[in-house]
Structure formats: structure tokens, C-alpha cells
Amino acid sequence: MKPFTFKQFEIQQSKNVFRVGTDGVLLGALADVACASNALEVGTGTGLISLMLAQRNLQTSFLGLDINEEAVLLTKTNFENSPFHERLKNKHQDFKAFETSDVFDLIVSNPPYFEESGSEKDKIARQTVELNFMQLIEKAAVLLSKDGLFSVIIPVEAGGIFIAIAEENNLFLNRRIDIKGIENAKTKRLILEFSPTEKKLDESEFIIEKSPRIYSDQYLELTREFHLFKK
Template sequence: MNVFRFQQFDIKQDSEVFRVGTDAVLLGVLADLEHAKNVLEIGTGTGVIAMMLAQRFPQTNILGVDVNRIAVGLASSNFKASPFANRLTAELKDIKTFDSEMKFDAIFSNPPYFQVNSSSKDVVARQKIELDFKTLIQSSSKLLNDSGKLIVIIPRQDEEVFISLCEKENLFLQRNVSIRGIVGGEVRRSVLEFSKLKADRIIKEEFVIEKSPRQYSDQYLELTKDFHLFKS
């Protein structure tokens, strides 16, 4: 079993579960859970994002749900071995039927974004088979409390559609972080934060991963300095 090592915790990985990737790390360092206590992750996978956010926000209690039994086993094992074990839980749940008496302060997700195709690689994690944007948004709207927020990372080309779907469920854009792979490159990803409360002003930010090929930007190094093992 492959292990991805961070400074404060390790992530056990399996070929049947989507591995640690750049999108997960970006959501882990960019999502804002400052005022959230009870938090839900939809599609927890190995649990890496939940663990990063638990490290950043010590007041949070995070429940990670997934339809993949192997993923839930991995996440549970990773959670129990971490310094945040008492604040992290993984459960085998389908968000389409998941219900909770408690409403959440925040929900976050790195959802599948490829349309169903013939690829056999990480089918559930990458393709919209078990979870599509509409299902994610409708479920989140039902599970959030009145001041709660939904936080996602998605491809930039899906941004307008996602925002429109959110508005139909009374979730309104609060913050938009445009992510470029390299200085001067195209925006490839967006980290979006939504709330049931309309914002007076949408916060717009830009984030660049590399300043030159294979050279991380100062911005990336600063935000990941408490996670990655490499030195700046």
C-alpha cells in the first residue's frame, strides 16, 4: 500500500481509491472554515482534504462520507492514525439518500467532473456516475444550516454552470479563487464558496501554483508550508 507523507500525518492510498492530487491539496489550503464547527465532506476518498482542514481549523468536527467502501476504510484508518482522530469520522453513505437531523456549518467537496466515458481509471472518483453537480448542490442546500456554506474545487470551464445550478437552490457565490497552473497560464480550476446569504461583494482572488516549470510559486509554498515535507 502506497503512503503519501505530510508533516503531521500520513495518507495510506489504494489503487481502488483516487490518490492524493493537486486539486485536493489546493482545496485543503484554500477552503475557509474559520467559523465552522460541524462540517461535512461529500466524497471523502482517502480523507486527505478533511485532515488538512482539521489541521488548519482545530475547532472543526468533520464527517466524511463516501459510496466507496474501500475509500471509507482507508479514510477511517488515516483518521485514526492522525493527531485529529477525535474530530474526524468516515461513514459509508450515499449523499443521494443521506439525511441528518443536524444541519452543517460547512460542506466541502472535490467532486467528479468528467462526463461518463469509457475510461476505466478511477471511474467513481472522476466521472459523474454516483455524484453529479446537481445532486451535490441539491443535497448540500438541504444539509446546510441558514448561515452555512458550500466549498468546492471544479474545472474553470464548469464554473458558470455550477454557479447557475447553485442559484436555483438558493446558494449564492461568496468567494471565487481562480487557479493558474503557471504564471501567465490559463485559469484551470476554481475554488468556489457559496452561502444561502447573498453577498454584498464577491471576493475574487488569484492563485498560481508554479512560477516556472517545476518551480513552485512563493504563494504555493507559503500556503503549503505546514503540510508538504519539501523546503522552500
């Protein structure tokens, strides 16, 4: 498959690994990495999100986990070929069985969210066959530092149950970004950020396109240090 080229790095892609998409770009650009010295990405795919976060904070080190062996090899290639390679590591690992003495200042994930179906397309990346919300949240709560952040992007329909499970695991919603595909449309995605400390909720809205196939000024500004937009 054709690689996806960003300003400071390139993403090699494969038909068997979930490709570069808007959800990953948004999480990579919006997750709060400012105070993180070490970060964990659950389900790296191509490594896109960790690479974007590594570009945004030059002091953060990253560990990426993926259960898909082909994704692990692809992430390894993309990490090694990037200017941030010294701060990027990845492992072939089932997150549910991941054991470490470390805790993380940031845990980030674009998790699978569809219930299991008959489709084989991007099955591990998109369907909750290997990792469901409860498993993800319970493990993240254990691995998060006391001042750490847990940041995800999920469909708006899943927001209520995700927040409820997080609260059951003493993770409190600190930040919510409602993502709209186009101006005046309904919210389609949520970026949710949790921490072990309850704080005043920061709520905002983000619009991807101002009209069909025309990016909003908000999106252009957010991604200007990443995307190579055609002129």
C-alpha cells in the first residue's frame, strides 16, 4: 500500500493493518501530552498516534502495544524510520496480559468499538473480539500514574457506557471534545480524557469540515504541523 507522508515522518501501511484515519490523527493532535514523561499506546496499528505525540512533546518516551503481529512489525518500521526513534518502543503484547512495574503519565488508545460481527475486515482493530471497553479501562486504571491521563477516541453512542465504566474504576472525566464531521451536524466521535483526580470538566467542540471535502479552519490549524496539504 502507498505510504502516508506527514511533514516529519512517513507511515508505511498494509491492507492487513488499520490504516491512517481521521480518528487517529485527531487523537494524536488533541490528546494532552504536555506533562507526560512516559506514555503507553494500546493498539498501535501503524504507530501513527505515538508518532504524532512524540512530535508534540520531545521529552516523552513511548511504548506501544499491539496484539496483531503484522501491526507490530509495521509500527517497528515506522518508529525506526522516524526522527523520534530513540524515544519509541513497541511490543507484540495482549494488553490484558501486560505486566510491568512501570506506571504511565499518559495512556492513549483508539480502541475497537464494534461488537463482534461476521466481517473479517480490520476485525481486531475495529471489533471488540480481543479487547472490550471494560478490559481496557480496568487495566488502564492500574497502569496510570496518580497524576496521569487516559485519553481515547470513541463513537458518541458509546460515550455513556465508557464514562460509567471509568467511574467504576475511579477514573474521572476531566475533558470531553465533541467531534463533528461537518458544521451543524450531530456529534459523531468523542475524545474523552480521564484521570484518577476529579476536576472541573473541560468541554469543547471540534468540527472537521466546514463543507463537504473542505476542511475547517479549526482542523487546518490543528494539523498544520503534521499534514502536507495540497495547494
